[in-house]
Amino acid sequence: MNNQIFCLTIVVSVACLFLSCSQTTTSSQSQKTEATIVNQSTKNATNQSNDLSWLRYADPKADANLAIDKRDFTLLAFAGRVTTFPGIDDASSGLQQQCGYRLLANSSDALRSPSELDLRKKLYQYAATFNQIVSTACQKNK
Template identity: 35%
Template sequence: MNVFHQLAGFAALATLLGCATAVTESAGSPQPLAWVTAAVVEEDIARAIGRGDFRLLTFPGRGVAIPGIPAAEQAAAQQLCGVRYLEGTGDVIHSEAELPLRQQVRRYTEHYNPAVYAACKSRRLPR
């Protein structure tokens, strides 16, 4: 993937996340995972594939684990399609309010990744 595609993907992600309504906790800090409450995974899959953005969603941490992709295929999937780290999903959960959002993001990625991975693989097949 060239730099232009990476920048275009980043711009699209920033636009998508910028449209989400921020949920605030009682302490007043914004909740970076609030986007998932309004997300429609099927629409996001179609939009990503339509843009040619086949990056798989993952979480920052010690290693790259791609939810929804079998462990034996993850290295190949990462190399073929690339990955996009989701902001606000590191190793630490900062509040009780964050846990249900994290769980919802996990379910979202478990649905999103297999569909985008299938499209990623099919675009690489000779026609």
């Protein structure tokens, strides 16, 4: 009987040891994953102003017409404290539901430099022109 209790005690001890080791491994993996996410977020924040370089060569009218040809009437929206739709007046709130929308990258309220302000203004103008053309087509086709 004493041998059985001794064996059972050893098995339980080993099981507890394995369980605590697996939780430690999971915890360290979780910390590594969190560190990776923070590093990627930092890299993304650093490169945000570069992401809008496509605006130099963008043609919102051509892009809008291409989207209409593809029957894609999705509007462009700015992500901030309040979602805004450049080129669309507030009275047309049903239009966003009718046509759908997607949030533009790098369109939040946070600005880190004067150059970001210039790019944000260009992005707003692009979205306003695009939305005016696409919203007209959306109203006609839906």
